[in-house]
Amino acid sequence: MIISPPFVRPRNAGESDPSWVSRMMPVDINKDFPLNRHASWHGGVHVLHTDRTEEGYDRTEFVRAIADGVVVSCRAPSSTDRRDTFPLNYNGRTDDGYVLLKHETDIGESCSVVYYSLYMHLRERLAPAIRDGARIWRKDRIGQSGTVDNVNAFHFEVFCDSENMLKLTGRTTPELDITRDGRTDTLYGDIHFYLPPGTHFYESVSDAASPDTDRLNTVHTTTEPLFVSMTFGKGDCTMLTRRQNATTAAWFDTVGEPLVNADASPADNSITETYLKYEYNLYRTARRLYPQNPSVGFELLRFGRVISTEHETLTPADAPLWRTISFPGGTGMVNLASPDIKKFSDADFPHWTGWRMVDDDTDNNSQCNSPLIAGLQDSGHFSDLSSRLVCHFPLEWNAATFDQRYAWLRTGSDDVPAMSEEDYKRLKSHASALCFDTGEHGTGRLWHFHPQTFITHFRKCCWLSKSELKQLIPRNALRTAGQNDYRWEAINNYRDGAGSVPDNIRTHMNRAMQKYLITTPLRIACFLGNGIQETGWLGSMEEGYRYTETDPRTRQVIRRYNIWYYPWYGRGLLQLTSPVNYFEYFSFRGRACPESIKNTLNDEYTRLYAHRLLRYTDNHLSDTENHVPENIIRWRNNVSSDLHEAASSAGFYWVARDMAPYADAEHLLERCSVTPRRSGIKIYYRSPAFWRASATVNLPSQIDNGRYQGLNGFDTRCCVYGSAIAVLTEQKFPDDHNNPVNEKPESDQLRRG
Amino acid sequence: MKKLLLLMVIPFFSSGEITPEITTPDNFSELSFDQLTLHRGNYLADAIDCKIISLKLFHPSEHNKYPPSASWLCLFAVDVISNGYGPGQALPEKVYLDKKTGLWRKKKYILNKEGTQRTLEVYGIKSLSELKPLELYNIRSINARGYAVINRNIPLEEKKKGVKKKLSFCLIQNQGYAAFCGFGSIINLVDGKEVDFTPYMLKSLETVEMGLPEKPMK
Numbered sequence: 001m002i003i004s005p006p007f008v009r010p011r012n013a014g015e016s017d018p019s020w021v022s023r024m025m026p027v028d029i030n031k032d033f034p035l036n037r038h039a040s041w042h043g044g045v046h047v048l049h050t051d052r053t054e055e056g057y058d059r060t061e062f063v064r065a066i067a068d069g070v071v072v073s074c075r076a077p078s079s080t081d082r083r084d085t086f087p088l089n090y091n092g093r094t095d096d097g098y099v100l101l102k103h104e105t106d107i108g109e110s111c112s113v114v115y116y117s118l119y120m121h122l123r124e125r126l127a128p129a130i131r132d133g134a135r136i137w138r139k140d141r142i143g144q145s146g147t148v149d150n151v152n153a154f155h156f157e158v159f160c161d162s163e164n165m166l167k168l169t170g171r172t173t174p175e176l177d178i179t180r181d182g183r184t185d186t187l188y189g190d191i192h193f194y195l196p197p198g199t200h201f202y203e204s205v206s207d208a209a210s211p212d213t214d215r216l217n218t219v220h221t222t223t224e225p226l227f228v229s230m231t232f233g234k235g236d237c238t239m240l241t242r243r244q245n246a247t248t249a250a251w252f253d254t255v256g257e258p259l260v261n262a263d264a265s266p267a268d269n270s271i272t273e274t275y276l277k278y279e280y281n282l283y284r285t286a287r288r289l290y291p292q293n294p295s296v297g298f299e300l301l302r303f304g305r306v307i308s309t310e311h312e313t314l315t316p317a318d319a320p321l322w323r324t325i326s327f328p329g330g331t332g333m334v335n336l337a338s339p340d341i342k343k344f345s346d347a348d349f350p351h352w353t354g355w356r357m358v359d360d361d362t363d364n365n366s367q368c369n370s371p372l373i374a375g376l377q378d379s380g381h382f383s384d385l386s387s388r389l390v391c392h393f394p395l396e397w398n399a400a401t402f403d404q405r406y407a408w409l410r411t412g413s414d415d416v417p418a419m420s421e422e423d424y425k426r427l428k429s430h431a432s433a434l435c436f437d438t439g440e441h442g443t444g445r446l447w448h449f450h451p452q453t454f455i456t457h458f459r460k461c462c463w464l465s466k467s468e469l470k471q472l473i474p475r476n477a478l479r480t481a482g483q484n485d486y487r488w489e490a491i492n493n494y495r496d497g498a499g500s501v502p503d504n505i506r507t508h509m510n511r512a513m514q515k516y517l518i519t520t521p522l523r524i525a526c527f528l529g530n531g532i533q534e535t536g537w538l539g540s541m542e543e544g545y546r547y548t549e550t551d552p553r554t555r556q557v558i559r560r561y562n563i564w565y566y567p568w569y570g571r572g573l574l575q576l577t578s579p580v581n582y583f584e585y586f587s588f589r590g591r592a593c594p595e596s597i598k599n600t601l602n603d604e605y606t607r608l609y610a611h612r613l614l615r616y617t618d619n620h621l622s623d624t625e626n627h628v629p630e631n632i633i634r635w636r637n638n639v640s641s642d643l644h645e646a647a648s649s650a651g652f653y654w655v656a657r658d659m660a661p662y663a664d665a666e667h668l669l670e671r672c673s674v675t676p677r678r679s680g681i682k683i684y685y686r687s688p689a690f691w692r693a694s695a696t697v698n699l700p701s702q703i704d705n706g707r708y709q710g711l712n713g714f715d716t717r718c719c720v721y722g723s724a725i726a727v728l729t730e731q732k733f734p735d736d737h738n739n740p741v742n743e744k745p746e747s748d749q750l751r752r753g
Numbered sequence: 754m755k756k757l758l759l760l761m762v763i764p765f766f767s768s769g770e771i772t773p774e775i776t777t778p779d780n781f782s783e784l785s786f787d788q789l790t791l792h793r794g795n796y797l798a799d800a801i802d803c804k805i806i807s808l809k810l811f812h813p814s815e816h817n818k819y820p821p822s823a824s825w826l827c828l829f830a831v832d833v834i835s836n837g838y839g840p841g842q843a844l845p846e847k848v849y850l851d852k853k854t855g856l857w858r859k860k861k862y863i864l865n866k867e868g869t870q871r872t873l874e875v876y877g878i879k880s881l882s883e884l885k886p887l888e889l890y891n892i893r894s895i896n897a898r899g900y901a902v903i904n905r906n907i908p909l910e911e912k913k914k915g916v917k918k919k920l921s922f923c924l925i926q927n928q929g930y931a932a933f934c935g936f937g938s939i940i941n942l943v944d945g946k947e948v949d950f951t952p953y954m955l956k957s958l959e960t961v962e963m964g965l966p967e968k969p970m971k
Binding site for chain 2 (some may be wrong): 609688
């Protein structure tokens with residue numbers, strides 16, 4: 001799922017993602033979610049807009065699609081004359097242009113979802129591409145923010161049906177079931193732990209690899225439930241404890257200060273950039289604490305539990321996860337791996353972070369009669385929690401259900417005086433003028449989200465759907481055939497139909513990205529910018545290992561032979577190459593290999609690497625010469641033949657070679673212009689951050705050498721990178737004057753349609 | 754074994770050498786150092802298994818903590834020799850190994866029109882004459898030899914982050930296939946004051962010992 005706010009202005013330096021999303025959507029407090037100022041249901045928010053360019057707004061700023069989707073229906077805005085007169089002008093001038101989009105995407109394994117976004121009160125004219133049934137891409141222009149009740153704003157609404165509510169949030173009950181672990185089909189964002197009463201906190205733990213508590217000094221035993229959230233980001237790990245408020249059950253207070261990198265160990269590394277950065281060192285911590293199977297230990301550190309149980313077994317089964325946690329009055333060590341402690345993620349919409357599903361107003365009118373909301377209002381916490389309420393009530397845009405929704409106004413309520421028939425008719429005329437054919441959604445109730453919170457929340461879910469993945473494959477690849485000899489080659493062989501490699505590997509790839517924290521757009525751009533190129537557009541998980549030698553004069557093939565490091569050639573999504581790397585991966589997966597065989601092969605590889613002339617004439621890397629056991633051969637071959645292994649080995653490469661710190665740096669895009677043979681000028685994009693992330697795996701000697709040209713296929717990798725930046729981020733591309741103004745990469749590279 | 758015993762009794766500094774010689778600051782002390790032991794996992798990148806590497810990181814005696822600034826790499830010696838220093842740095846100079854003498858040397862070359870333009874853009878300068886020459890040192894450590902290059906030409910983007918002077922080095926293990934390399938900014942802010950760590954780092958490189966036996970990570 002890839003999603004963004006309806007305005008995409010540049011970020012401020014150092015601005016966090018939630019802050020940026022919030023800044024893109026300033027909300028009219030009189031037209032907030034889920035209630036308007038008359039305490040009636042309001043299905044969305046009014047996003048304010050101004051033409052003041054000094055505040056960062058373009059003079060004519062377009063509202064944009066928040067995600068890829070299809071236009072369900074739309075209405076071109078009426079003229080300004082009609083806007084200014086009744087029935088559109090009821091409480092003030094009101095534009096009536098609208099666009100309703102349907103979005104289909106994936107948020108997890110076998111977890112396809114459908115949701116809708118509605119943009120109402122658009123002015124002047126809709127974007128030319130907007131027509132019923134049209135396919136729209138994220139960030140595409142929809143129309144212009146108009147006027148509602150004389151205020152420069154548009155109504156923005158996000159909703160779904162009950163079937164998709166269950167898929168999106170996992171429940172329709174107000175609170176999360178904390179008697180069992182959370183969902184694993186989708187899992188993203190923060191990891192949460194429920195610590196039941198009776199949980200012991202220990203002063204210190206001398207052996208972090210042992211679950212034994214016999215000799216530990218207990219400093220605290222809980223008498224109330226505690227909830228701990230674990231956040232990974234930019235190399236850090238933050239632990240935050242919450243407990244239920246003593247007077248308001250729906251409110252959770254934080255306990256102590258957030259603990260940042262409290263469990264980072266100097267034993268894990270001494271690299272300046274990543275020293276004592278808990279997240280950046282997870283791989284090394286996993287190797288240190290879980291030497292029998294670091295890969296499954298990595299899952300424990302990352303998720304608090306083992307997720308890929310069909311591929312991994314925790315050894316020993318009671319291996320602990322000791323973390324420093326705040327309790328009321330202090331901090332102590334808790335074994336979070338204990339089965340008594342339940343584990344969740346943001347995908348479970350935990351109620352201790354404010355999420356509550358509101359389904360207790362069943363009368364189908366527009367008046368909010370929810371006891372849950374009434375309780376929040378009474379406690380004084382409604383405004384704190386309103387943006388995280390997901391509410392079930394009717395859509396307000398069906399003229400046929402107007403009386404069902406608003407008849408109560410004729411008699412009034414405790415807060416609203418009875419409305420005269422004349423006033424009621426005027427209101428109905430106004431509302432009907434804004435209504436549209438709501439089709440299947442016109443009757444019954446729908447689940448409504450606060451749009452800003454929905455977008456902020458799901459920006460943490462980086463699971464790529466089939467359509468999203470496809471867009472990362474550029475339409476053309478730049479290939480360097482020789483010095484200053486470039487070729488611009490159309491990529492016509494991408495096939496992602498059922499049974500294809502791209503279709504089959506997608507789930508494994510998403511799972512690997514989830515596990516190895518390749519969970520920001522820029523990290524994904526670096527990971528797949530390399531992986532998609534190395535596998536020939538996800539076509540093959542194996543390096544082509546037949547080599548040919550040609551006569552430089554006649555160009556005739558004079559000899560064919562295998563690559564010199566055969567059979568330890570590249571396999572997997574980020575191609576694992578050489579016995580050194582294979583054995584490191586096997587060890588990470590907890591697969592024991594005889595030291596003698598490992599050392600012999602590593603030494604032979606090193607010898608051949610150093611002596612180019614001996615590589616084919618005195619090569620002793622073969623399986624038969626080294627008596628390589630059948631299980632090692634099978635593990636090696638599985639790295640390409642088993643797509644779980646292909647993705648898992650790439651994730652291993654990502655963490656073992658520290659790609660994340662480079663991917664997290666600022667990506668300063670450089671516009672590169674080349675003139676390939678028989679083509680006009682073509683443009684591709686690179687950045688020092690992408691260079692470094694790529695070089696750390698492929699050409700470590702040149703990490704600090706951004707102008708180096710020798711990395712195999714780097715220009716081609718950059719083509720994927722450019723598409724990934726366009727599809728996954730909101731970053732703009734520099735033009736030929738180096739101004740970041742282009743929304744899409746030049747040279748028609750996006751694969752859409 | 755006799756040879757080994759002999760090496761063990763030789764005073765520490767006799768095994769290292771910097772060419773050309775450098776003048777150490779007045780406050781330089783052989784006793785002011787942090788012992789650094791690098792194992793697999795401590796490297797920014799490792800193309801080959803360097804096993805354990807140890808070195809003493811010298812620091813000014815008045816500052817009890819050396820500001821860690823270098824990124825360490827463990828690379829194939831053959832790649833280090835093939836790459837040298839310079840290509841890709843957009844400079845009209847490079848450093849290469851003279852295989853006859855075993856010494857690293859500087860060589861000038863002429864940038865073409867495109868290369869010149871790129872250099873001007875990378876460094877944010879108007880003329881190539883604004884570039885400062887590279888400073889090259891040949892280093893001999895306890896069991897490795899190689900180069901250290903001081904580069905005062907800082908790409909614009911790094912300049913904005915306050916980088917003023919960079920050091921890059923590569924030491925190739927004697928009779929081995931591995932090379933220990935590193936790079937980083939060499940002028941650091943210590944207690945609000947700029948300290949040039951160049952002589953301390955060069956002296957530190959003399960103490961590099963490579964290929965020590967592996968120890969468990971725990």
